[in-house]
Amino acid sequence: MSDPLHHECGVAAIRLLKPLSYFADKYGTPMWAFNKLFLLMEKQHNRGQDGAGIGCIKLGMPLGEPYIFRSRDATKDALSNIFNSQQKRVRKLIRKGGISPSDADSFKNKFDFGGEILMGHLRYGTSGRFDEGSCHPYLRRTNWATRSLMLLGNFNMTNACELNQRLIERGQHPVFGTDTQTVLEEIGFHLDEAHTDLYRELRDAGIPGSDIPQKISERIDMVDIVSRASQGWDGGFTILGAVGNGDFFCLRDPHGIRPCHYVMTDEYIAIASERVPLMSVLEKESEEVQELAPGHILCVKNDGTVRLGTYTKPLEPTPCSFESIYFSRGNDPIIxxxxxxxxxxxxxxxxxxxxxxxxxxxxxxxxxxxxxxxxxxxxxxxxxxxxxxxxxxxxxxxxxxxxxxxxxxxxxxxxxxxxxxxxxxxxxxxxxxxxxxxxxxxxxxxxxxxxxxxxxxxxxxxxxxxxxxxxxxxxxxxxxxxxxxxxxxxxxxxxxxxxxxxYGIDMSELGKFxxxxxxxxxxxKRELHHILEATYQACKQQLTLPKEQRINCVKAIYEPFxxxxxxxxxxxxxxxxxxxxxxxxxxxxxxxxxxxxxxxxxxxxxxGNYPTPGGYTTVNTAYIAWYEGRTGRSYALPL
The missing domain is CATH 3.40.50.2020 (Rossmann fold)
Structure with missing residues (x-):
C-alpha cells in the first residue's frame, strides 16, 4: 500500500490448561507460555507500532499474595522493551537465588508473568492518547478477585459516545475518552451486578464469609455477563479478557469484522489475530487452527472447563476485506x-x-x-x-x-x-x-x-x-x-x-479519499454543485432518524459517474x-x-453498504464534517 495507512491492532493470548510444572518437565522451561506469547506478538508486530502491553493472571494464589500483573510501553520498540525487561528480571532473580530454573513453583511465586493466563496487545491507536496509559491491557482492580477485570482487544465501537452516556445515566462518573475503557466499565458493571447478587444469596444462605469467594468463583458466568454487557455494542471487535479468579474469555463481533483465530489442545488454548503466527509459533498445520465464528465466545473457567458458543445472535458475516488485500501476513495459505x-x-x-x-x-x-x-x-x-x-x-x-x-x-x-x-x-x-x-x-x-x-x-x-x-x-x-x-x-x-x-482502520475522513x-x-466540472448541497441536507436529515433506519446518502456523490x-x-x-x-x-x-x-x-x-447502523451514522457524519470544513475521525465527531 503506497499510502501510509494504519490499521487494526493485534492480540495474542495463552491460557494454560496444565500446571507450569508440566511445561517445565515437557518443554524444559516454566517460561514456555511467556516465550510463546512474545513470539505470537512478534509475528504480528505489523499490526501496531504505537505501543504494546502484556497481562498475566495467576491461578490459586494464596490470600494476600498478588495475582494480577501487567506491563505496558508506548515508546519505540515497545514490544522488545517489555519482554527484554522481564527477561532481565528473571536472570537477576536466578542469579540471586530467588528463582530456580528447575522449580516451576518458584517462577510462579517470584516472576510476575509466571502465570497460567497470559495476554498481549499491539496497539495502533485510532483514538485516545498515544502514551502508556492508552495501551492495553486495561485493568479494573478491586479487593475481590472475582470482580477484578483485565481487558484488551482489537476493536472500534462506532457508538462509544452513546455507550458512555449509558454509564452516566446509571450514575457513574466516567473520566475517559476511549471505547476500550467504555467496554471495560460495561463488562465490569455487569460483573459487579452478578457478583453482588451471588454474594447476597450465599450470605443469606448462611455460607461462611471465608467460603463465599470460592462459591462465587464457581458460579460466576462470564458468557451471561458478556451477553448482557454487549447489548447495544455497534462495531467490529475481537475482545479478550480475564477475571481475577482465573475465568478467561475471548469474543468476536456478530459480523466477524475483526479477525480471531485459536488453537485448542489438552495442554493450552492459544489465540491470535492471525492464523499464521499460531501455525509458526506452535508448529501447527492450517487445519489445526480454528477461526472463532462471528457472535461466538470462547470461555475457560478457572478450573479449566471450556465453553464455546454464542453470546449474541450471529449476523451476516462481513469480515474486513483489507485483511486479504493488505493487513494479514502474506504467508497465510488462504491469504x-x-x-x-x-x-x-x-x-x-x-x-x-x-x-x-x-x-x-x-x-x-x-x-x-x-x-x-x-x-x-x-x-x-x-x-x-x-x-x-x-x-x-x-x-x-x-x-x-x-x-x-x-x-x-x-x-x-x-x-x-x-x-x-x-x-x-x-x-x-x-x-x-x-x-x-x-x-x-x-x-x-x-x-x-x-x-x-x-x-x-x-x-x-x-x-x-x-x-x-x-x-x-x-x-x-x-x-x-x-x-x-x-x-x-x-x-x-x-x-x-x-x-x-x-471499525478499526484509520480511514474515516471522507475528504482525504x-x-x-x-x-x-x-x-x-459538470456544474452539478447542487448535488453537494442536497447531499449535505440529506445527511443532516438522516441523523434525525432512528439509527436503524439510516441509509448512506453519500452514494449520491458518485451516482452521476x-x-x-x-x-x-x-x-x-x-x-x-x-x-x-x-x-x-x-x-x-x-x-x-x-x-x-x-x-x-x-x-x-x-x-457504502455497512454491516451495522453505526456505519451509516459514520458516513453521513463524515460528509457533514467535510462539507462544514471540520476535521477529525467521523465516528468520534459530535452529531
Missing part, C-alpha cells in the same frame, strides 16, 4: 491464494492499458506488500497470452498459413516481462522537515533499477490499494518516472475507496505537473474482489 487471485483479476484491465503492446510491457510492483498480487497478475497475463497464441496457431494450422516467422512471433516474442524496478531502502530516514525537501527524500526511500525499462515500454506497477493518492503524486510516480517509460500504469488490487471505515476528491471535482470516469479523474489528480510520461490508474472491481476472496468479505469502504 496467499487470495492475493494472487486479486492480481490475476486485473488482467483484462492491464491488457487494455497496454494498447496491444505485450512485447513493450514491463510488470513490477510497489510497495513490497504487493508482491504476491504481482505474481498473480503475471500468471493472469501469461495465461491470457497463452490462450491467444493457442488460438492464433490453431487458426494458422487449419488455414495452412503456418510459417516459421509466425511461430517465432507467437511463441518467442510479445510476452509480458517481469522486472524489479523499485527497491526499498529500509535504512533511509525521512528526518528533513521542510515539505519540499522531505518529498525529495521520500522519493529516495526507493532506489531504481536503471536501464530495465526503455522509452518504448509501458511500465505497469501493481499496488495494494490507493487511499489518498498523496504518496503516488509526491513520490511513487516521480520514482517510476525516472525510468523514462513510454507510459506508467498503476493497478490497484483494491477497488476505489469511497467511504470511511469506522482520492476517489471522493475525484467525484467532487467532476461534479464541479461511471467507475471509469472516476478512475480517469483520479489519474488526473495524482499525476504530477512535471510527470515524465502519461499515467493511467486502474482499480479492481467490487465484483472481482468478491470472486477473489474465499468466503464472505466486507466491502463497505468500496460499496
Amino acid at each position: 496467499y491464494r487470495e492475493r494472487k487471485a486479486l492480481g490475476a483479476a486485473l488482467t483484462e484491465q492491464v491488457v487494455a492499458s497496454l494498447d496491444g503492446g505485450f512485447d513493450k510491457a514491463a510488470i513490477t510492483y510497489i510497495p513490497n506488500t504487493a508482491e504476491t498480487a504481482y505474481y498473480g497478475l503475471l500468471e493472469g497475463l501469461r495465461l491470457y497470452r497463452r490462450q491467444r497464441v493457442h488460438k492464433r496457431l490453431l487458426e494458422a494450422y487449419r488455414n495452412g498459413t503456418m510459417t516459421e516467422d509466425l511461430i517465432e512471433e507467437a511463441i518467442l516474442r510479445r510476452w509480458p516481462r517481469a522486472e524489479k524496478i523499485a527497491h526499498k531502502d529500509i535504512k533511509m530516514r525521512t528526518f528533513i522537515t521542510q515539505e519540499k525537501s522531505r518529498h525529495q527524500l521520500v522519493s529516495l526511500v526507493y532506489d531504481l533499477t536503471y536501464g530495465a525499462v526503455s522509452n518504448e515500454d509501458t511500465l505497469v506497477a501493481i499496488d495494494d490499494s490507493i487511499v489518498r493518492g498523496t504518496t503516488l503524486k509526491t513520490s511513487i510516480l516521480h520514482i517510476l518516472g525516472r525510468a523514462r517509460p513510454r507510459k506508467i500504469v498503476i493497478a490497484s488490487t483494491a477497488p476505489q475507496i469511497r467511504y470511511p471505515d469506522c 482520492i476517489a471522493f476528491q475525484a467525484a467532487v471535482s467532476l461534479l464541479k 461511471t467507475d471509469d470516469e472516476i478512475s480517469e479523474e483520479i489519474t488526473r489528480l495524482v499525476t504530477p505537473d512535471d510527470a515524465a510520461c502519461p499515467v493511467q490508474v486502474i482499480f479492481q472491481s467490487i465484483e472481482a474482489l468478491h470472486k477473489s476472496i474465499e468466503g464472505p468479505c466486507g466491502d463497505w469502504y468500496f460499496s
